[in-house]
Amino acid sequence: MRYKILFISSWFPNKLEPTSGNFVQRHAEAVSLLHDVEVLHAIGDSSQQINYLFDDQVINGVRTLIIYYKNTKIPFLNFLRRMKAYQRGFKHLEKPDLIHANVLQNSMLFAVYLKKIFKIPFLVTEHWSGFLGINRQKLSNNERLIAKLIANNASFVLPVSKYLRDDLMKMNWKTNFRVVGNVVDIKLFQVKSSIPENFIFLHISNLVPVKNPDKIILAAVKLRQINQNFELHIGGDGNIEKLNHLIDENNASSFIKTFSMLTLNEVATKMRNSTCFILFSDYENLPCVLLETLSSGTPAIAARVGGIPEIVNKDRGVLIDNSEEELYQAMKKVLLNQVIFKKPELLHEFVEKHFSIEVIARKFDEIYREILQ
Numbered sequence: 001m002r003y004k005i006l007f008i009s010s011w012f013p014n015k016l017e018p019t020s021g022n023f024v025q026r027h028a029e030a031v032s033l034l035h036d037v038e039v040l041h042a043i044g045d046s047s048q049q050i051n052y053l054f055d056d057q058v059i060n061g062v063r064t065l066i067i068y069y070k071n072t073k074i075p076f077l078n079f080l081r082r083m084k085a086y087q088r089g090f091k092h093l094e095k096p097d098l099i100h101a102n103v104l105q106n107s108m109l110f111a112v113y114l115k116k117i118f119k120i121p122f123l124v125t126e127h128w129s130g131f132l133g134i135n136r137q138k139l140s141n142n143e144r145l146i147a148k149l150i151a152n153n154a155s156f157v158l159p160v161s162k163y164l165r166d167d168l169m170k171m172n173w174k175t176n177f178r179v180v181g182n183v184v185d186i187k188l189f190q191v192k193s194s195i196p197e198n199f200i201f202l203h204i205s206n207l208v209p210v211k212n213p214d215k216i217i218l219a220a221v222k223l224r225q226i227n228q229n230f231e232l233h234i235g236g237d238g239n240i241e242k243l244n245h246l247i248d249e250n251n252a253s254s255f256i257k258t259f260s261m262l263t264l265n266e267v268a269t270k271m272r273n274s275t276c277f278i279l280f281s282d283y284e285n286l287p288c289v290l291l292e293t294l295s296s297g298t299p300a301i302a303a304r305v306g307g308i309p310e311i312v313n314k315d316r317g318v319l320i321d322n323s324e325e326e327l328y329q330a331m332k333k334v335l336l337n338q339v340i341f342k343k344p345e346l347l348h349e350f351v352e353k354h355f356s357i358e359v360i361a362r363k364f365d366e367i368y369r370e371i372l373q
Contacts, residue, residue, distance in 0.1 A: 003368055004094055005035045008086070008110060009102035011127075012041040014066050015055070019206070019237050019261070023127060023160075023288050024102045025059075026183045030361045031100070032062050035368070038093050039064040042085035042107070044071030044078050052085055056092070065089050079106060086110040096120060098368055101154070103128050104147040112153045121371050123156040125180065126164065129283050132306060133167045144171075151175045155371045161286040161307025178367060182288045183360040184351050188264060189295035191348035192272040199230040199335060202274035202298070204267060204289055207238025210282040214246055219328045221250045223335065228255070230335055233274065235259035271296035276334050277317075280327055284308055295351040297344025301330045315342045316350065 007028040011021030031037050045053070045068045053068040067085040071078055086107075099122035101111040111122040129135060131147070139147075151157050151173040158180045159165040165179050201220065205211040213234055220232040234243060235258045247256045262270065271277065277293040277300040286307040293300055300317035302308050312319055318339060320326040333339050341347070353359070 003035045003097040003372060005031055005037050005098050005100055005368065006093065006096035007031075007037060007039045007100045007102065008108065009039075009041060010105040010107045011103055012039065012043075012066070014041065014043050014068075016043060016045060016068075021102070021127075023182050024125070026185070026288075027102075027125065027360065027364070028062055028100075029060050030183045030357045031364050033357065033361045034365045036094075037062050038096070040067075040086060040089045040093060041065070042067045042069060042082045042089065044069050044082065046071040051081070052088060054089070054092075063093075065092060082107060083110060083113075090114070097372055098122065100125065100364075101150070102126075104131070104150050104157075105143070106146050108150050109146065112150055115153055121155050122153075123158060123367065123371065124150065124154045125158045125160065126168065127160050127182075127285060129164075129285055129306065131168055131171070132164065132283055132285070133170065134283055136167070147171070148173055156367055158367070159285075161310055163307040163310065164285050180360060180363045180367070181355050182286050182291060183357055184288070184291045184295050184355045185264075186295050186348065186352050186356045189268045189271065189292045189351075191295070191297040191344050195344075196273050196275055199276075200274040201230060201232045201276050201278055201331065202270060202293075203232070203234045203236075203278045203280075204262070204270070205236045205238065205279070205281075207236050207240070207243065212280045212282065213238075213243055215324050215327065216278055216280055217243065217246055217250070217252070217256060219324060219331055220256055221252050222328050223331050224252070224255060226332070227335055230255070230275075232256045233259065233270065235262075237261035267292065268296060271298050274298050276301060276331075278327075278331070279303065279308070280320075280322070281305060282322060286310065291351055291355050294347045295355075297347050299334075299341040299347065301327070301334065311350075314339075316347055317341065 009024045048070045055066045067089045069081040069085045099111045101108045101124045114120045156176045279302045284306040302312045304319045318330045
């Protein structure tokens with residue numbers, strides 16, 4: 001039996017933030033293999049003249065209704081408009097059997113509303129690094145109370161990593177926990193057919209400070225002093241100009257190349273054409289970008305934070321502490337071929353076995369049926 005599943009999320013790709021919550025979109029697309037899925041999202045636009053603007057599309061086979069509301073400088077008024085946007089949008093969609101909410105922020109109070117008014121059960125997938133122990137002191141009392149209210153009403157909370165699950169369980173919520181990871185399109189991120197001739201380190205992210213792109217650049221500059229046989233390609237949907245300035249300061253433009261936001265197809269090609277990926281974040285959950293690079297057959301140097309050790313080990317990459325010296329030494333060892341990784345086909349096989357669209361769809365399907373039957 002195919003159930004009707006409605007995805008709602010605190011984050012979702014939209015015209016204002018094209019990559020925000022793209023991992024939620026991928027989950028929805030995975031579930032659509034086995035169930036009838038619709039997506040409802042609401043987001044404020046301060047440049048908008050009318051109070052509500054409906055954008056109703058079918059994206060990759062999934063009906064996606066995004067409602068833009070007129071944003072103000074008053075947070076509570078924005079919250080009320082967002083809830084009103086969700087209510088209006090819900091009337092245009094089929095009544096679901098189950099709500100699949102994402103990210104325990106105040107927008108997901110709408111899932112609690114639907115449960116109370118229409119008796120529709122819901123679960124929540126949690127991606128947010130804000131709930132990690134390392135960040136929890138930054139949460140306001142309101143954020144903690146809202147998350148607890150939503151979680152206690154949910155049939156399940158589904159963190160994307162074991163590490164996040166363990167930290168969430170310390171919040172003393174009265175709910176069920178089960179880990180369901182992020183998803184990778186292994187047909188798009190297919191394994192490389194050959195090893196690249198030129199040695200290329202690659203970093204792709206939103207380039208925010210916690211990703212430490214500047215430290216990656218400086219490690220490459222230091223490595224260049226002893227070995228000239230590599231390039232660093234670094235970029236994404238962030239501040240490229242700041243990186244270019246740092247590169248120019250270090251006279252490194254001949255071997256460090258930047259790029260702006262890429263399509264998924266371009267990301268996949270870049271990963272296949274690279275020798276080693278670098279992710280040197282202060283904290284992470286279960287980063288899609290690492291799963292995608294492994295699916296492409298490219299190993300990774302990655303900081304030993306969050307759920308990263310669940311996917312990167314000595315066969316698939318190099319785990320390091322958050323130390324610039326360790327990053328430099330790891331890059332040096334990989335460049336000098338002093339570490340041996342599994343063949344690209346085996347890296348891809350690991351992702352296929354645990355994080356492919358079919359595998360993640362089945363995991364969600366089992367939980368949906370447990371709730372609804």
